[in-house]
Amino acid sequence: MGKIIAKKNSSKKDVITKKASLLFRKKGFRATSMRDIAEAIGVEAPSLYNHIRSKNEILKEICFNIALQFTDHLKLIEHSKQSNLAKIENIIRFHITMMIEEFENVYISDHEWKHLPEPFLTDFKNQRRNYRLHLSAILQKGIDKKEINDVDPHVAVLTILSSISGIEGWQRSGKKIDAKLLEENMVTILINGLKK
Amino acid sequence: MGKIIAKKNSSKKDVITKKASLLFRKKGFRATSMRDIAEAIGVEAPSLYNHIRSKNEILKEICFNIALQFTDHLKLIEHSKQSNLAKIENIIRFHITMMIEEFENVYISDHEWKHLPEPFLTDFKNQRRNYRLHLSAILQKGIDKKEINDVDPHVAVLTILSSISGIEGWQRSGKKIDAKLLEENMVTILINGLKK
DNA sequence: TTTCAAAACTAACACTTATTAGTTTTTTTA
């Protein structure tokens, strides 16, 4: 029928993961079949198994790869010397950038992680909780030092993260909003909302 | 095996819808089978069809019922005499209240609408776009009257709506945050972020 | 207590699912 064509510096597995990523985002993980993915690539479904271990594995790798990028960045920021408010702004900007540059994968990591099989589901949820706790801690320090408005840091973290992860809407909404404008506006609203 | 027990002032259909709602939220629409719903109620799957027309119908009714509640409230606010900022605050509070009081249904309407069959999918998306356009218009008027900070209203709407719909995280996160505290903190962050 | 409709049941259908086995084709290596 056909075959998988990989570009330079990318394996055939990458091609599959990328196409799967697109479909998982558009239709959802459970609503996307291996046949869907295969057809989109131009190949029969069983052929995919020469390159990947399972459908679940694709999801797992997408979610954990994204999680790693966020925790790596967080560690970098935590060890830097800036005000706590600046750290938060930095993290917000990173989230927005990731949302724009790795849209499909971030979206899946945000919306489809439920379908991870154990023990990965538990692992993922722990990483997520941990990430939020670290963010809360930065906010709390900022509040203590009167840099940041006295709000519940837990609520603030939820507000920040979910407002950013909701940028999904912008892709769909016809007139694509300019990335830089999006970033500056969101930072304005969120940082203004937080700072004293 | 068993039977569906309806409380006063609620039909057996309501019992099915409510249980389905819980499962759709927890596992996702596609990952929830009619047998799952039936088992949770204590009945065989085909018995459900004495009360509902299809699985899709359940989803449809959940989504459109929630959409109606939001558009009804919006109309009310639009015809009221308050500043545009006050209108926005009012709408934010309504969204938070809905999120708390109709959690499962709002969550599904936010996250599972993709799986609506046509022509409902198109209808739903149109309603959604329309709702956001009306919100944008209120924001724009507020900006013109210098009540509201000069941000892109489209971005502001996305930020507001997605930050609220992300409250989902709070239920899961062990220590349930007090509803009133949640509302006041979110309003503080968002309204502070918007106002001049 | 008989009647009748509502609501449960079992059995089954037609389809889709992820994945495996075994085979053939294609590409790379020697």
Next chain:
DNA sequence: TAAAAAAACTAATAAGTGTTAGTTTTGAAA
């Protein structure tokens, strides 16, 4: 060009899907 490895194919499996048909049970009205 011959041999080996990679990657495609077809066929099939076992499990799960929403839903229908036909039948029995249940509960209320007569």
